Amino acid sequence: MTQPPRQRLAGYAAARLGAWAAGFDAATDAPAGVREAARRALVDVVGCALAGSRHPTTLAVADHARAHLGGGRCSMAGGAPAGPLAAAMVNATAAHVLDFDDTCFEGVAHISAVVWPAVQAAAETAAATGGDLLSAFIAGAEAEAALGRSLGRGLYDRGWWNTALLGAVGAAAGAARALRLDAGRTTAAIALALAFAGGQRSVLGTTAKPAGCGLAARAGLEAALLARSGIEAPVDALEEPRGFAALANGGHHDPAGFDGLGARFALIDPGFAFKAYPACSAAQAVIEATLMLRIAHGLRPDAVAAVRCEVTPLVVASLTFDRPETPTEAQFSLPYAVARALVDGRFDTASLAPDALADATVRRLMPAIGMTASEALAQSPADLVDHPEAAIVTIDTHDGCHLRQAVPAATGMPANPMPDETLDAKFRANAAPAIGRSPAEALLGRLRGIDGLAQAAGLLTEGEAA
Known part of the structure; x- marks a missing residue:
C-alpha cells in the first residue's frame, strides 16, 4: 500500500492520537478531577478482575495463555506471574467475565477492562512508575473514547462489539505510552491496532465475550510491542478507502471527534458508568x-x-x-x-x-x-x-x-454517580475473596495513591496472600 504524502501524515487519526498519547503526562496535562476519575476506574476494574480471576472462563483462558504465550514476570490478578501478552489477555478476561466492569457511552464500550490490562503489562515490562501507569491508562482510555466520538453510535448499531473493536486501539495507545514510545512509534502502534481490530455483538451471552476482551487487550499490547520493534502500518488505516471507517462504518468518521484531546476528557465528560450489579x-x-x-x-x-x-x-x-x-x-x-x-x-x-x-x-x-x-x-x-x-x-x-x-439513571451512571464509599465497598467485596481482607485493603490504598507508587509492578503483588 502506498503511504500518503509525508506532509499529510499529521492530519490522520492515528498520527493525531499517537502524537497526543506519546506526549501526555497526567501530572501536568490532566486536571485533578480527571486523575481522580481514572483512579476510581482503576479501583473498579482491578476489583472486577480479582472477582473474576477464579471464574471457569478465566481459568480456561489462563491455561491457554500459559501454554501458548510463554512465561514471564507480569502480574496476573489472583494468579502466578506470566508473560506480558498472557497477563494482559488473562487480566482482561477476568475483568470482564462477570460483566461487572465499567461502561463508557462514548463509543458504547467497556474501556477499562481492555485498556488497564494492556497498560499494566506494558508498565511492568518497562519498569514504569505508578504515575506512568496512570498517565498511560488515561491516554489509552481517552484515545479510545475520541475514536468512538469520531465514528459515532452507528458503529454499535451495525452490530460491532466496540469493547473489542475500539478497545484494541485504546489498549495500543495506552501500552505505547507505558512503554515510553515516541510519537512515531505510538502512531504505528495505533495504526496496527486499527488495521487488525474486530469484534461482533454476536458474542453477547457467550464465553467468547470475556475471552474477546482478553484478545483485544493482547492485540493492543502486541501492536505496541511490534511498533517498538520497528513494524510499520498505514498511518491512514482509519481513513483509507479500504480501511477501518470504510469497512466497519460505511465510510463515516468525523475528524472533529479528535479535536478535544487534552481539553475534554471522557473520564469526566460524559464520565464512566460503574455497575452496582454483575450484569449488562x-x-x-x-x-x-x-x-x-x-x-x-x-x-x-x-x-x-x-x-x-x-x-x-x-x-x-x-x-x-x-x-x-x-x-x-x-x-x-x-x-x-x-x-x-x-x-x-x-x-x-x-x-x-x-x-x-x-x-x-x-x-x-x-x-x-x-x-x-x-x-x-x-x-x-x-x-x-x-x-x-x-x-x-x-x-x-x-x-x-x-x-x-x-x-432514569441507575446508581453508578454518570448522571447518578456511585459514591466513593460504595465503590470502595464494591472493591472490597470483589477483592477480599480472591486475595484476603487485609491484602485487599492494602491494594485499595495503593490504587487510591497510584501516582506515588515507585513501581507499577508492585500494584497487584505487594502484600497479597499466598
Whole structure:
C-alpha cells in the first residue's frame, strides 16, 4: 500500500492520537478531577478482575495463555506471574467475565477492562512508575473514547462489539505510552491496532465475550510491542478507502471527534458508568427499580402477577435472552434479572450460579415479565447522554395493585454517580475473596495513591496472600 504524502501524515487519526498519547503526562496535562476519575476506574476494574480471576472462563483462558504465550514476570490478578501478552489477555478476561466492569457511552464500550490490562503489562515490562501507569491508562482510555466520538453510535448499531473493536486501539495507545514510545512509534502502534481490530455483538451471552476482551487487550499490547520493534502500518488505516471507517462504518468518521484531546476528557465528560450489579449495563436501571419496589412494598414473589418494563431502545438491543440457559446468557436477560431480584431481594455474583438459573420460582416468574421499547425515554440528545438505559418498571399484583418505579439513571451512571464509599465497598467485596481482607485493603490504598507508587509492578503483588 502506498503511504500518503509525508506532509499529510499529521492530519490522520492515528498520527493525531499517537502524537497526543506519546506526549501526555497526567501530572501536568490532566486536571485533578480527571486523575481522580481514572483512579476510581482503576479501583473498579482491578476489583472486577480479582472477582473474576477464579471464574471457569478465566481459568480456561489462563491455561491457554500459559501454554501458548510463554512465561514471564507480569502480574496476573489472583494468579502466578506470566508473560506480558498472557497477563494482559488473562487480566482482561477476568475483568470482564462477570460483566461487572465499567461502561463508557462514548463509543458504547467497556474501556477499562481492555485498556488497564494492556497498560499494566506494558508498565511492568518497562519498569514504569505508578504515575506512568496512570498517565498511560488515561491516554489509552481517552484515545479510545475520541475514536468512538469520531465514528459515532452507528458503529454499535451495525452490530460491532466496540469493547473489542475500539478497545484494541485504546489498549495500543495506552501500552505505547507505558512503554515510553515516541510519537512515531505510538502512531504505528495505533495504526496496527486499527488495521487488525474486530469484534461482533454476536458474542453477547457467550464465553467468547470475556475471552474477546482478553484478545483485544493482547492485540493492543502486541501492536505496541511490534511498533517498538520497528513494524510499520498505514498511518491512514482509519481513513483509507479500504480501511477501518470504510469497512466497519460505511465510510463515516468525523475528524472533529479528535479535536478535544487534552481539553475534554471522557473520564469526566460524559464520565464512566460503574455497575452496582454483575450484569449488562442495560439491566442496571431495571434491577434497581425492581429492588426499590420490592423493598418499598414488601413484595413477595407469589404476589406478582405481571411485570411490565418500559426501556430505551438501547436496552432492548442489548438484553436479548428471554429464557437464559447459561450464566452468560443470564447477564443479558431482562426477565431473569427482574425475577432474580424479586425472589432474592438482591442481584450479585451468586445470582449467576448455575443452580440459581434453575430456581423453580424464577423460572415461573420469567414468562410474566415483559419488555417494551419506549422512544419517550430517549427523545433528546441529552437523554442519550444522561439516561441511555432508563427504565420504568410496573408490577401488577394478584390483588389488583399497580406499582410503578422509574429509574432514569441507575446508581453508578454518570448522571447518578456511585459514591466513593460504595465503590470502595464494591472493591472490597470483589477483592477480599480472591486475595484476603487485609491484602485487599492494602491494594485499595495503593490504587487510591497510584501516582506515588515507585513501581507499577508492585500494584497487584505487594502484600497479597499466598
